[in-house]
Structure formats: structure tokens, C-alpha cells
Amino acid sequence: MAPDLSVVIPIHNEAPSLPELYRELTATLERWGGAYEIIAVDDGSRDGGFEILAALQQSDARLRVIRLRRNFGQTAAFAAGFDHARGRVIVTSDGDRQNDPRDIPKLLEILARGNDIVCGWRRDRKDPFFSRRLPSLLANSLISAVTGVRLHDYGCSLKAFRAEVVKPMKLYGEMHRFLPAIASEQGVSIAETEVNHRPRQHGRSKYGIGRTVRVILDLITVKFLLSYSTRPLQIFGLIGFAMGLIGAIISGWLAYQRLVGAESLSDRPLLLLGILLISTGFQLVTLGLLAEIQARTYHESQNKPIYAVREIRERLEPRDLAAAERS
Numbered sequence: 001m002a003p004d005l006s007v008v009i010p011i012h013n014e015a016p017s018l019p020e021l022y023r024e025l026t027a028t029l030e031r032w033g034g035a036y037e038i039i040a041v042d043d044g045s046r047d048g049g050f051e052i053l054a055a056l057q058q059s060d061a062r063l064r065v066i067r068l069r070r071n072f073g074q075t076a077a078f079a080a081g082f083d084h085a086r087g088r089v090i091v092t093s094d095g096d097r098q099n100d101p102r103d104i105p106k107l108l109e110i111l112a113r114g115n116d117i118v119c120g121w122r123r124d125r126k127d128p129f130f131s132r133r134l135p136s137l138l139a140n141s142l143i144s145a146v147t148g149v150r151l152h153d154y155g156c157s158l159k160a161f162r163a164e165v166v167k168p169m170k171l172y173g174e175m176h177r178f179l180p181a182i183a184s185e186q187g188v189s190i191a192e193t194e195v196n197h198r199p200r201q202h203g204r205s206k207y208g209i210g211r212t213v214r215v216i217l218d219l220i221t222v223k224f225l226l227s228y229s230t231r232p233l234q235i236f237g238l239i240g241f242a243m244g245l246i247g248a249i250i251s252g253w254l255a256y257q258r259l260v261g262a263e264s265l266s267d268r269p270l271l272l273l274g275i276l277l278i279s280t281g282f283q284l285v286t287l288g289l290l291a292e293i294q295a296r297t298y299h300e301s302q303n304k305p306i307y308a309v310r311e312i313r314e315r316l317e318p319r320d321l322a323a324a325e326r327s
Contacts, residue, residue, distance in 0.1 A: 003062075004088055005029070005036040005108070006163075008081030010074050011095040012042075015049040016202035021097050022056050022063070028101040032108070038063045039081045040095070044071030075176040082167050090161045092176075098126070099158040100196035107160040107193065116165050116188035117180050119151055120158035120195035127200075135212050142216075146223050147181035151192055154178065158195050174214050178222045185226055232295055236288030244281025250274035 007025065011018070022038075029036045042050045042065060053065045066080055078092060089111060093099045099120070107118045127133055136155050144150045154177045165183050175182065180190050228235045251274035257263045265271050 001035065002086045002088070003035040003037045005032075005034055005091065006081075006085035006087030006089070007036065007038045007091045007093065007104070008041065008078060008085060009038070009093050009095050010041045010043050010077030010081070011045060011049055011053070012071060012074075012077075013045050013047045013049065014095040014202070015045065015047040015052055017095065017097045018049055018052045018056070021095060021101075024097070024101045026060070026062075028104055032105050036062060037085075037087060039085060040065050041077040041081045042067045043074070043077040044068055073174070075171050075174055078176045079171045082169070085163065085167070088163050090163050090166055092157050092159050092161075094157040096200055096202070098198050098200055099156075100198060103158060103195040104160075106195075107158070110191050110193055111160045111162070113191075114189060115191040116162050117183060117190045118160040119153065119180055119190065119192045120156040121151075121153045121192050122156050122197035123152070123194045125197050127197075139212065139215050143178070143181065143219055146219055147178075147184065147226060149181045149184045149190065151180060151190075153192075154180070156195065156197075173221070174218045175222070177215070178218065181222055181226065230295055232291035233285075233288035236284045236291060240281040240284025240288065242281070243277045243284065247274045247277025247279075247281060251278065 007029070009021075014021075025038055029038075040053050040063065042053060050065070050067055053063070057063045057065050064084070066084060068077065068080065081092075082090060089108065091104055091107065093101070093104075103120065107120070110118045125133055125136075136153070140152060140154050143154050157176075159179070161179070161183075165186065165188055166179065169179065169182060171179075184190065224232075224235070250270055254265055254268065254271050254274060258265050
């Protein structure tokens, strides 16, 4: 029988934390009372973490361990966990014990109120300010402004999802932190709640301030996917048309000066700028047309809909109802 809940936890060189993490998780989930599974994804650990997980799994069938061939990154580890999760609800968490498992029942309770995603908010975050909290604060503000999904803490791994929302997602790069924003394309209901955050007890963080550039690049990708994935010509064509129009105005003005005022244009860099804007604008419009063809090929080759249905309610005619009962 499929469990009600799957808890997905990526693990990378967190061996000292694993026994206590397992104890806290099982204690919390047993008090919760529903059927559950814990999916630990070993993302290429080299500190003996897999051996600890394997030993724990031998005594608990509810623990499933997925070992990746090498370190693919947290996004890939989450994706592997989602692919193998069997629960109707999927909860994600970190493996360093900074997320508190005792917050999981609260997330599930909020999810049961009709929400599709519940995100944790580490309001009292126990991390260094300049290297972790300040960049995170700026990133959260930027992501919220760009995507339109207002959350205080995109970086918190403690989240709860309905399986039908998160399992179809295809994740690449560092996209795991953008899951709520990506899911918003389906018109899902997203809630946020404060969760406990604890100081790190073992090891050191895998993330530093250098990841900010990667977050910004992935944010550009997310914005494009949310707004223009089914209509790329509208972004490429708009930019190309604007550049071409500016170039045409510049070139027209220079042509007027040359023909009417008999001015020499051989030493006018503005002429080169006008020509560059016109040619670049034409190329962007052409690129938008090619992207339109590719977008249609992408959706039609997979029979991928451009909409998401929440539910269908209809009244069946008596003969249709009888046919449905016979089948």
C-alpha cells in the first residue's frame, strides 16, 4: 500500500548528523500517525554516510536509500527523490539537521486546508549574517519581485507539496529553490509558515556567497519559463523591434543630414550604431520566430498541455452513468 507521506532528504557528506536525523524524523512521524516513507538520497557522499544509511535501512523498511553515482547537486538529488516517492504528499528537508522535523505536522496541517504547497520560513535563522542571511534576504526579495510569488524564504528546504504538483516537474541547474515559482504556472495555492531553524552541529555549509550569480542566472531562466515559454516571439520580437526602431531612427536622421546638409558620415560612429541596432533587431525577431517553432515542437511532440486542470465537475446523463457503472 502506498504511504500517505514521502519525506525526501538529499544527503552529501553529513555522516555525523545521520543517526540523530533518523531518530528525530521517525519519532516525529510516528507521533503524526500516518503511513510514511523516508527517502534519503545519497548525493555522492565520501564520508561513510551511505554505509550509515544502509545500516539504518536494514532495520526499518520505511527508510529507502537512493545512492547516486556521483555528486550531481541538490537539485538532482531532490529530483531523484521525487521520481521515487510513492506518497500523496511529499515533504523536503535538509540533511544537516538545521531544519526541525517537528515542524512537519504543521506543514501537513496547512496543506490539508486546501493548499498545494506549504513553504517554511526561517524567520529566526541561525546562520552568519553577511555570508548567508544578507545574500539570502536580497535574493528572496529579487525572486519575489521577478516571479510575482511573494515568499520570505525561497532557500528553506523544508516544504510540503502535493505529489501531483511536484512530480511532473523537470528540474535542472539550481532550480530546487524555485519550485514554488515554477509551480505557480499551474495556478497552485501556496502558503508559508514560520519554522524552527537550528544552528549547524556538524561539518560546514555547502553553500557560500558565490552561489548568488548562479541564483540570478537560474532566475532569468525561471522568469522566461513562467512568462514566455509558450510565446517566445513576444520577448525576442519586442526587444528586436525596439532595437530596430531606434536603429532606423538613427540611420534616418543621418541619411537626412547626408542628403540635405551634405555632411560627411565617414567619421560618425553613430552610423555604425544605427546599422548594428537594425541588424541585431532583425536577428532577434528571427530568433523569436525560430523559438516559436521550437516551443510548438516541444509541446506537441510530448502532447504537453499549455494548461493545468484542478478539477472537473459535471452531471452525467442517466445512460452515461449506467455505462460508467458497467465499465
